[in-house]
Amino acid sequence: MTADLLKDLHTSLDRRMRPEDLLRPIEHLLGDLITDPERRRLFQARTLSKWANPFGWSSMTEDFHRPEGMARQLSVAGALFSAPLPDPHTVSDTHIGQYLEQAEAEIGKRVGESDFLRDRLNREARQQAGLELSKRQYNKRFRLAGRLERKRQKVVRELEKRALTLISKSRLASELPFEDFARDARTAAFIAYYTARCHVRSEFTIAGQARAYDEIADLLFRQCRQSTSTHWWAIAKVYPDAEVLAHLTESQQGELLGRFYAVLERTAALMQEVWAVSNINRETMVVRRGNDSTTWNLLAGAWNKARDGWMAALYALDADEVLDAVCPGKALRLMAGDVAWWHQSAGGDLDPNTAVWSRLPLPWEVLLGDTVCTRASVTEACQEAGLDPQKSGWVAPRDRARVAPFRPTPELVHGVSVGSPALAKLLRQAGVFSGKPLRQTAH
Template sequence: MSKTNMSNMDKLFQSLHQRRRPEDVAQLILEQLTGRLNGQQKAILQNAAQGSLKQRFLTYTSMLEDFAKPVGLARQVAVAGNLFNIPPLAADQCDNPTLVENYIHQVNQQIKKDFGRNDFKAHRLNHEAREAAGMDISRRRYNKLFRILTRMEAKLQTLINEWKKLELTKIGKSGFSSRITWEMFSADKNSACFIAYYVARCNLRSEFTIAGQQRPYDEIADMLFSRCQNSSTTNWWAIAHVYPDQNVLLHLSDEQKGNLLGKWFSVLQEIAGLLKETWEKSKIKRETMVVRPGNDSSTWNTMASAWNRARDHWVALIYALGMEEILDKVWPGKVLRLMAADVVAWHYRSGGKLDPNTDVWKELPLSWEVLAGTSTCTRQMVEEVCHKHGLDPEKSGWTTPRPRKIVAKFRPTPELVHGVTIENPYLATFLRKAGVFSGKHIKNPHFH
């Protein structure tokens, strides 16, 4: 279906996999719910929609509307297609790890190479083995083809890891939004509208600030959620994938709660392994969690965000099932993100101090070790450490589901260049191309 022929519901569903501005999603919702909104509801929604690209004078934004996709193996497949005389995959198929792996298996057959056996000394065929296999090629050409295939397998593994990282990025932002099917989404329009807007708010990019990031649940989300609460056809199962409020979960059956509980625990297990691996090969300073040279802050923060989101959903479901007593003995804590040194310095210059959550984090056993059972952390331990550093363990989300009572005031989506707000979107594009605020050497931008 072409973009111009897509219905508003199609576009709203598509937005779950994108980073559309909340204003533009609000505009789609305004059109979708035409005739169904009362005056107050329309005014609340219009407060956001008036900033949409459709309504404002500048019909341009410098912010990408999609998550950055992993770079596939189009170039490598094209080279292999020429060297092995095998028709290459289509360009869009080269982004699909499964299709690429199947293609490599097919190409491997031409030089009798086994997938996964990539040691240049141990796994190549010698002259006699090549003759026995009926390969009439020189050793030099065979070596060249072998190297190309080993590099393709290495690149394939990178592609798989990048897709996994993208999935964790989406989970860290908006829970299981990417796992909501069209059937679930389209079953109820009020539910779909709330989900689409709330996900758009969750997917907002982080700002360079000490005032805290925007809360996703704002007055527009609250109005849309109220419509769901007042409807008899609301799809609470779909909403629970992104918004695990107790008022949502009480509408689910125990089977549905258990289903989500198991899925979120599986996600926690996967992230735990990745956190452990990253922690062991990094030199993260746990006492401050300030980025230092050699720290892969992007990967760490992606996994930390995914862990905290998964943990939040998991804990909320445990409470909804009335099973919170199990947390008395096993309580994996939150994982702190790495902070930029200039943001921390800004905090101190403004009279602030290190986030007390950092003090709690550094004293508790590592979260992934608790989940694996190699370290012990109980609710009492968490409460004692929180109180020691002046934190309310419940309000701070250390011992209960994250509080969801605050309704934020809507604030227009800023045009950001590496987290810094720029008023004009065209200027933002210019500065981004020039490398301003990136921490790198500024280059001259070229526009084509």
Template sequence: MPSATFEQLLRELHASLTLRKRPEDVAQLIQDLYAAQGTDLDTATEEALAKAAEHSLRNLWHGYTSMREEFARPVGAQRQLARMADLFTSVSSLPGDAGKDPARIEVVIRRAGEEIGRSYGQNDFGMDRLNRTERTAVGLGEMSKRQYNKRFRLLRRMEAKLARLIHEQRRREVVITGKGALAHVLPYELFATDPDTAAFIAYVTARGYMRSVFTNGRQRQIFDEVAEALFQRLAKRPEQACWYAVAHVHPTAEVLAQVTDQDLTRLLVRWNGFLRQVAGLLEDAWNRHPLERDTMIVRRGDDSSTWNQAAQAWNTARAHWFALLTELGQDEILDRICPGKVPRLMAADVAYWHRMSGGGLHPDTYVWADLPLPWEVLRGEKECTRSLVRAACARHRVDPTAGGWTAPRPAAEAVAFRRTPELVHGVAVADPLMASALRSAGVFSGREQRAAVQEWT
């Protein structure tokens, strides 16, 4: 098979910003990119990339991972649209991707509704259907009641499907943004401005997309020795790097100092909007089932998945927001509005593990419990000033600056590269083939295991 060209490799790296490739495989792509370009790498970068790429799927004997290499996508409305084309003369066959576009789906629903005298949003099966006289008045006298009801029910289901699709698409964006910041919205033209910039963004994003591990310690940090080596290549040639693109994923003071105020403001506006969107998700989850704020341990009825995804997205957006305000010289805003961080819910077994190993609740949990809820702060219903946050931190012996409560977090030091573990519901498994078998059997998932697996274990 012929070797990929530099352009193809660059596009593959850009595509990885919306996928969930292992960092080792992204490191392999970066190696190939530099080789295709004929770049002479410095020793530190060459060794770091080689250390990571050694464990890429291309270099492993099985060449396989049991973990999905993309984020779950919402199921579109292709099947329902095909059915609508059969029942409504005003609806023609649409391309397959139309079922993933909420705007196009809504247009089709509205157009089909006009065909049977129904307005968008009229979904009450008892009150909104037309009787025989009304159907005759709108030109449906030849259509039987059964055929009319069939079309009415389909449109009602289509509106419900559209609402679910919009919700799941927003939730997917929240998940991706929480893990990889704004990498997924970077256009190819901006990403490809500089190969070193592209390499750093792709690798750091892949590290951010890594799954959480079932542990009673800290999760793996994003910034490792490979990211450090790639970043140093940018630092050595700042005039060629695209710092605005880097700021989408790595908002350190060193990076933001290289970005124009206009571009910083554009990012700030984007994160402002995202903070409000995520605050709405947090509030919805809270209203459905208020959490145990003092412990943040999962109880029956808690929607821990939605909460934890939104909490991670909130903390990511908040960190970028703080960093941008500080760089723009507008951090006095935090003196008046300083919403707190949001902790994730912890499973009861993990909490017990913490206690048995001599630990306890994270101190941030106590600070969070002392502060107003974030959505109340953003709406102006409750005050949460920087002095209030400092006082809460002082009561619970938390450093408000180092902890990121009242100022941007200090830049993280690079950690050593470690191979990506094969995970089954957060539990590391040595062999990907065994991981597939355990996952399909429901092991570690909390579900009842199949008899064959019970015998084997």
């Protein structure tokens, strides 16, 4: 029973489950470890879940987008090449790469050499390679090999985007091994619930997004705080608060520093690529035609989450003097034009963080060593914009001490809260709030 609960909760780490839907398995997992008042508080929140209400279903998907794999293309390749196909249950980019090398060797081709005019073998070269295929059959295999390579590149890129999407929400939660997650029940309960809170969709609002650390997360964290068996190393990958990092060894803090820095490096290369082709208005960060806002915002989110964790580890190691020499800034997300208009109509102004962002060097250029940005220069930019450089998260990890009130997950249609899941489904099918012409739906 306990093992099944832990497996289900661990599976939720790379999905988009409603936090309240995890409370029943969490309550069963903790059992007698929680007090009666804590059990009643969990029950109150749990009554808002789909388990307690047969009509409490949600029209929103419980997963993040998963790229289509290469099963169809590999099935075709299996009929043309004799190389053994990789196991579809364990297939990875490494397996695909090994398969392509073996399959393409059958036609005297090397991976990456797929130009139909330049890289194809002529009749003489095919004879020298010992190929007994007709020109038509050879060309058919050559073209397929090229398509497989292009599909592989696309799948790898989409998988990387999905991984960074998860990091932008919950840091390293989706990479947490089951062995670390399941080592302690209290640890697993907190990580699963807090991760689900981090995965809640953003709302269309000018009041600011709800904080992930709410009353239930705080209740579960207090359980971890009171226990002697809490696995703080696992929690640190998701919630790198100063209190959590203080429980780690110096070696663990250093490893965490390296893990977050590696994410910054991964993200920096993609941000540089997207920025170069997007023509983003850096002064306002308002979306305009041609901007790939979806990709940019997920990269900015991953950068900021990793940067915050990296800074938290630096401070825990008492090594924040590094920032005196290298202090890459935060990356601002693009804002929808209608949200910007709403801000202005409500008497608001441009977010002061935008002024800091537009003044500082681009953060990936700082990380890659192409330009210099120090803690002093970031502090000066913050002060000119009227921001506290420490509390705003520009030169120190963000403060995570505040506890948000518990709130059931809202039913959203393109970010707009809708009261009924059934109504939300109809509105989504009709294309309402999508910014596109409405579609007629069957009655």
